[in-house]
Amino acid sequence: MNRQIVKLFGFILVLYALLFGFTSYWSVFDSSSLKANVANRRPLLEEQKIKRGDILAADGTVIAHSTPQGKGNNKIYVRHYPLGALFGNPIGYSFVDRGRVGTELAHNDELVGNKTEFLSVLDQLQGHSQVGDNLTSSLDPRAQEAAVNGLAGRQGSVVAMVPSTGEIRAMVSIPEYNPNAVQSSAAFQHLNTQRSAPLFNRATQGGYPPGSTMKVVTATAALDSGQFTPNSTLSGRSPIEIEGVPLSNSGGEQFGTIDMTTALTNSVNTWWAQAGEKLGKDTMFKYMDRYGFNAKPRLDYPNFQLAASGVYEGNRLLTPSDSIDIGRVAIGQERLRVTPLQMAEVAATVANKGELMEPRLWSKLTDPDGRVTHLEPSRQSRVMSETTAAELNDMMQKVVQEGTGTAAAVSGIDVAGKTGTAEISNGVNDAWFIGFAPASDPQIAISCVVEHTSGFGGPTCGPIFKSVAEAILNGGSGG
Amino acid sequence: MSARTRELFALIPAALLVTGGFTAVLITNSDKLGNLSLFYGAYFLALCVVTHIVIRIRLPDADPYLFPLVAVLAAFGMVMLYRLDTGLARDQANWFVLGLVLFSATIIFLRDYEALERYRYLIALVGIVLLVMPRFLGHPTNDAFLAVDIGPVTFQPTELAKICIVVFLASYLNERREVLVVGARRFMGLVLPPLKHLGPLLVVWGAAMVLLVFIRDLGSSVMFFGAFLALIYVATGRISFVIIGLLMFVLGAWFFSHTAAHIHERFEIWLDPFKDAGGSGYQIAQSLFAQADGGLFGRGLGESLVQLPGATGCHDFPACGAILPAPHTDFIYAVIVDELGLFGGAAVVLIYALIAERGFKTAILAEDGFSKLLATGLTTILALQAFVIIGGVTRVIPLTGVTLPFISYGGSSIVANFILLALLLMVSDKSRRRVRLQAEAEAE
Numbered sequence: 001m002n003r004q005i006v007k008l009f010g011f012i013l014v015l016y017a018l019l020f021g022f023t024s025y026w027s028v029f030d031s032s033s034l035k036a037n038v039a040n041r042r043p044l045l046e047e048q049k050i051k052r053g054d055i056l057a058a059d060g061t062v063i064a065h066s067t068p069q070g071k072g073n074n075k076i077y078v079r080h081y082p083l084g085a086l087f088g089n090p091i092g093y094s095f096v097d098r099g100r101v102g103t104e105l106a107h108n109d110e111l112v113g114n115k116t117e118f119l120s121v122l123d124q125l126q127g128h129s130q131v132g133d134n135l136t137s138s139l140d141p142r143a144q145e146a147a148v149n150g151l152a153g154r155q156g157s158v159v160a161m162v163p164s165t166g167e168i169r170a171m172v173s174i175p176e177y178n179p180n181a182v183q184s185s186a187a188f189q190h191l192n193t194q195r196s197a198p199l200f201n202r203a204t205q206g207g208y209p210p211g212s213t214m215k216v217v218t219a220t221a222a223l224d225s226g227q228f229t230p231n232s233t234l235s236g237r238s239p240i241e242i243e244g245v246p247l248s249n250s251g252g253e254q255f256g257t258i259d260m261t262t263a264l265t266n267s268v269n270t271w272w273a274q275a276g277e278k279l280g281k282d283t284m285f286k287y288m289d290r291y292g293f294n295a296k297p298r299l300d301y302p303n304f305q306l307a308a309s310g311v312y313e314g315n316r317l318l319t320p321s322d323s324i325d326i327g328r329v330a331i332g333q334e335r336l337r338v339t340p341l342q343m344a345e346v347a348a349t350v351a352n353k354g355e356l357m358e359p360r361l362w363s364k365l366t367d368p369d370g371r372v373t374h375l376e377p378s379r380q381s382r383v384m385s386e387t388t389a390a391e392l393n394d395m396m397q398k399v400v401q402e403g404t405g406t407a408a409a410v411s412g413i414d415v416a417g418k419t420g421t422a423e424i425s426n427g428v429n430d431a432w433f434i435g436f437a438p439a440s441d442p443q444i445a446i447s448c449v450v451e452h453t454s455g456f457g458g459p460t461c462g463p464i465f466k467s468v469a470e471a472i473l474n475g476g477s478g479g
Numbered sequence: 480m481s482a483r484t485r486e487l488f489a490l491i492p493a494a495l496l497v498t499g500g501f502t503a504v505l506i507t508n509s510d511k512l513g514n515l516s517l518f519y520g521a522y523f524l525a526l527c528v529v530t531h532i533v534i535r536i537r538l539p540d541a542d543p544y545l546f547p548l549v550a551v552l553a554a555f556g557m558v559m560l561y562r563l564d565t566g567l568a569r570d571q572a573n574w575f576v577l578g579l580v581l582f583s584a585t586i587i588f589l590r591d592y593e594a595l596e597r598y599r600y601l602i603a604l605v606g607i608v609l610l611v612m613p614r615f616l617g618h619p620t621n622d623a624f625l626a627v628d629i630g631p632v633t634f635q636p637t638e639l640a641k642i643c644i645v646v647f648l649a650s651y652l653n654e655r656r657e658v659l660v661v662g663a664r665r666f667m668g669l670v671l672p673p674l675k676h677l678g679p680l681l682v683v684w685g686a687a688m689v690l691l692v693f694i695r696d697l698g699s700s701v702m703f704f705g706a707f708l709a710l711i712y713v714a715t716g717r718i719s720f721v722i723i724g725l726l727m728f729v730l731g732a733w734f735f736s737h738t739a740a741h742i743h744e745r746f747e748i749w750l751d752p753f754k755d756a757g758g759s760g761y762q763i764a765q766s767l768f769a770q771a772d773g774g775l776f777g778r779g780l781g782e783s784l785v786q787l788p789g790a791t792g793c794h795d796f797p798a799c800g801a802i803l804p805a806p807h808t809d810f811i812y813a814v815i816v817d818e819l820g821l822f823g824g825a826a827v828v829l830i831y832a833l834i835a836e837r838g839f840k841t842a843i844l845a846e847d848g849f850s851k852l853l854a855t856g857l858t859t860i861l862a863l864q865a866f867v868i869i870g871g872v873t874r875v876i877p878l879t880g881v882t883l884p885f886i887s888y889g890g891s892s893i894v895a896n897f898i899l900l901a902l903l904l905m906v907s908d909k910s911r912r913r914v915r916l917q918a919e920a921e922a923e
Binding site: 001002003004005006007008009012013015016018019020022023024026027028030031032034035037039040041042045046 | 709712713714716753756757764767768769770771772773774775784802816820821824825828831832835836839842843848851852855859862863866869870873874875
């Protein structure tokens with residue numbers, strides 16, 4: 001019997017070798033793919049044990065803070081947002097049951113202090129526990145408050161951007177929501193089902209018809225392509241036929257043969273539609289692309305919370321090969337849908353002498369040892385020549401001095417801008433203003449949109465532009 | 480150095496393991512080190528020394544390594560349970576004491592284990608009653624009937640039944656092995672046992688099938704039938720008997736896996752646990768996720784994520800806020816791999832392999848057939864039990880709920896396995912004494 005007993009032992013050893021093999025497969029060889037499995041909540045839960053870095057405003061005000069709960073092995077950190085709704089949409093939230101959105105998601109790696117494998121092993125050997133970096137956002141609470149107060153509860157959005165660096169100083173979407181409330185399932189459910197969609201970040205996701213603010217893009221194409229100068233003239237009579245359909249000026253106003261500066265100052269639709277037709281689809285799309293249209297903005301923001309601006313058929317972005325009424329695209333009609341962020345980028349590009357900077361929601365990272373990393377601004381594209389930008393700057397100053405945008409004027413400072421009024425239905429408009437200040441040395445570019453209002457772009461958004469610009473220029477947090 | 484002195488010294492690592500483990504858990508959990516952990520180590524060592532004295536008096540020639548190896552496993556289990564829940568560890572410590580008391584009682588009162596042969600049919604009957612008892616008196620856990628409630632205590636009769644069945648099989652096969660071999664005839668290249676002796680074997684096969692369907696416990700069924708096949712093989716030396724038995728078992732299991740929904744589901748989950756990782760595959764998926772977190776060296780004692788962090792004010796462990804289900808029983812191996820890594824897991828498997836080695840060595844040294852078969856059976860069923868649960872947790876085989884011997888939380892398991900160990904040591908003592916006396920006689 002002894003021989004059999006030895007063989008039996010051998011068999012048991014084979015079984016145990018299998019156990020060893022499988023254990024090493026799961027724990028070492030297949031470990032990373034198991035960790036990446038969607039059903040694996042461990043990494044998410046694990047991050048709760050890490051003291052997540054604070055998110056600060058540009059002036060150091062705490063926007064998001066983590067506080068410990070529980071003790072010992074049960075200790076976790078829970079997120080708090082002391083300023084409540086003020087930064088709800090741009091910053092987002094981070095809760096284990098709710099996931100994360102906004103800056104909390106886009107900068108998650110820095111906030112939880114994720115490093116390379118090698119560095120974290122070194123940290124572990126030294127007995128450091130993982131701590132996240134503090135993120136200083138580019139957002140300025142005074143600008144943010146000014147925008148919220150300016151919109152005064154009306155649905156809409158304001159984006160303010162530093163032309164030379166791309167830093168976003170204000171990003172407001174009304175209705176706002178309080179990120180602290182999201183933790184509760186009932187409150188979250190309520191936010192999710194409201195028709196006004198408070199969780200929807202209008203600044204980056206909202207697709208609005210841009211109305212006459214689009215004429216800045218058309219003017220860029222006209223001037224920079226060399227086909228027009230500020231003195232080029234066209235007829236401003238109304239109505240005229242564009243693509244076989246009659247187009248009128250606002251209020252049916254008649255103009256004679258006028259130059260481009262006059263046409264922009266008074267936002268003459270018929271003039272700009274003709275210009276658009278003369279430029280053609282290819283040239284218009286070329287400049288739209290340079291401005292960042294037809295692609296998601298290069299903002300440090302979750303992809304699903306960013307929308308591309310462009311001409312849409314349903315959810316499909318159209319290209320020059322599609323049938324498009326380019327004359328009406330030139331005046332911001334047709335099926336154009338643009339985000340407030342995109343229009344802020346348009347204003348910022350003109351302000352920054354024709355160069356578009358990639359938009360950023362952060363300025364500074366501070367690691368637990370106090371080492372600081374500053375934002376290095378990156379160029380996105382040279383949209384137009386400096387000459388074109390200077391000509392456009394002058395024309396846009398006229399709009400505020402004597403045209404449709406006088407409500408945006410800031411005393412003692414020259415402002416450049418463009419109004420827009422997109423009629424949604426009879427007497428209901430989306431009111432726009434985009435602009436920058438000071439025109440001679442631009443510190444801030446701002447876009448503003450108010451949804452479904454009876455008012456026009458200039459009178460509705462002009463004052464909002466003014467108060468946000470003043471908040472930033474007086475506070476000294478400009479570029 | 481005498482065998483018993485070696486045993487005494489071999490207990491020191493176990494005591495150190497308890498002390499070190501408890502210290503580590505204390506440090507992680509409360510950031511301060513009390514002298515409590517030293518007390519636990521001393522208490523554990525004292526218990527082991529008392530048991531050692533019982534062995535020294537009654538079984539002076541028994542294998543010196545079996546008890547220390549088991550003590551290391553028990554120490555491992557205590558540390559893991561203490562890490563999961565101090566209340567569980569306290570309960571387990573009490574079960575540990577009871578296990579050692581029954582271990583000593585078995586050694587002291589059952590003077591000669593060969594007496595068991597005389598009562599083999601009674602023992603077999605007791606075993607079968609124990610097996611089917613939960614079906615009538617118990618309640619199903621995870622669809623299987625495993626436990627009986629006796630007052631406040633939940634008792635798993637299968638744990639004791641396995642000893643009864645092994646004693647019966649060892650005795651029965653020892654008596655019949657001659658006729659099983661001699662009367663065998665060849666059929667289609669296979670050596671078949673004579674039909675009239677096939678009867679009892681068919682009964683055992685039937686019993687395994689009944690276990691499978693009636694008690695709905697694939698794990699115990701595999702364990703029992705595996706031990707049975709091992710004993711048949713050792714008793715007769717005919718691998719063909721094993722093949723026939725295996726075919727019959729697989730055939731039966733296949734048949735029932737198509738007729739019995741719960742067994743079928745177990746197989747489906749085994750083949751693809753991630754298909755429904757949030758539902759039916761949850762347990763095994765979580766087990767693999769926990770092991771993936773462990774890596775080579777593990778996250779350290781007390782660092783495994785077994786409960787939702789922040790599940791505060793939640794005392795109903797483990798029902799409340801558990802991520803890894805049954806971390807104290809079925810999935811304790813996954814927790815070990817998570818916290819101590821591949822090395823920790825390999826160490827556990829290695830200890831079971833060493834215990835198997837000592838057990839089979841005992842069987843080889845034994846003189847008579849019954850002793851050989853008894854030692855083989857006890858060792859095999861213990862080794863298979865460890866394989867069935869670790870294999871389930873690591874997805875080598877479909878997951879079934881048996882305890883990890885000496886490590887998992889559970890009174891029945893601890894107590895039954897200590898009685899099993901007592902029997903094994905008694906066989907060992909007898910055979911090693913004979914070897915020693917022979918050597919002494921030759922020396923003179």
